[in-house]
Amino acid sequence: MTTRPAEPLLKDHLVLAVPADGRFADRTGVTAQQIAGETWIASPSSTGEPLLGIWPGLPGRPRVHHATRDWLAKLHLVAAGVGITTVSSMLLSAMPPGVRLVTVDDLPEERRRVSLVRLPGATTPATDALLHALxxxxAELAE
Structure with a gap:
């Protein structure tokens, strides 16, 4: 298998996870103004790091009431109706009952890319097998 030192694997975008019985349940998209005052579920961060789980570029100071590094815990908190969080759109099939995904329509789309990066040069058969499997x-995830 011939691969480049940097191989793009996935392209994705962020969406918003909201309670399925909450005030955004009947919408496919929301605006920054509509979500600015919401309660957020984020990941803990140290000083200077952005809060993961908060929509990037959201105006004002977010109200974070719950923080966990575990994505499944975040989604179950959303399902329980205690807040909203950002999530990869590719996690749609892993959503627990009680969670809907909506877009944020009036802010720039937040894109995410996953690339496989390796040192240039010849590879071993084991490396080739790993690259092929990844x-x-x-490709299956992207479908």
């Missing part, structure tokens, strides 16, 4: 599974 590329194949990434």
């Amino acid at each position: 590329c194949r599974h990434a």
Whole structure:
């Protein structure tokens, strides 16, 4: 298998996870103004790091009432109706009951890319097998 030192694997975008019985339940998209005052579920961060789980570029200071590094815990908190969080759109199939995904329509789309990066030069058969498996599974995720 011939690969470049940097191989793009996945392209994705952020969406908003909201309670399925909450005030955004009947919408496919929301605006920054509508979500600015919401309660957020984020990941803990140290000083200077952005809060993961808060929509990037959201005006004002977010109200974070829950913080956890575990994505499944975040989603179950959303399902329980205690807040909203950002999530990869590719996690749609892993959403627990009680969670809907909506877009944020009036802010720039937040894109995410996952690339496989390796040192240039010849590879071993084991490396080639790993590269092939990662590329194949990434293609399956993207479907």
